[in-house]
Amino acid sequence: MREQDLLDKLRKIERLHAGATTPGEKEAAADAIARIKRRLAEAAKVDRPVEYKFTLADGWSRKLFIALLRRYSLQPYRRARQRRNTVMVKVPRSFVEETLWPEFLELSEVLQQYLDEVTERVISQGIHADVTEEDLLEDE
DSSP states (O other): OOHHHHHHHHHHHHHHHHTOOSHHHHHOHHHHHHHHHHHHHHHHHHSOEEEEEEEOSSHHHHHHHHHHHHHTTOOOBOOTTOOTTEEEEEEEHHHIIIIIHHHHHHHHHHHHHHHHHHHHHHHHHHTOSOOOOOOOOOOO
16 A cells, blocks of 8 residues: 555545535545534533543554544643553543544554555565564474
């Protein structure tokens, strides 16, 4: 997958989670972001923001999640003595369940596939062509 293909795929995921329904909406990423921000504002009126604690497995996921929060004008933070893989945010529960977390999971999967492909290609070209998993030996 080329980097441009990855960016296009990420934008499609964003439009899907924004609920884009017309061809014009599907072409405008800015409209999708605005639509999700409106959904967040509406959710905050009905469903008070609560503090969430997310523990993310790796640095890539953490960076993606923080960027997604900031895209929607949400303020990520962590408390003193919390690990770097912890991200805190105050957000309505309905927004997390219906939009934020599903979108993050989908974006994360696409990004992970891309990073795996790039890593495998670089290792096979620069280190050794055999990038298969190690052998599994039975216990004796």
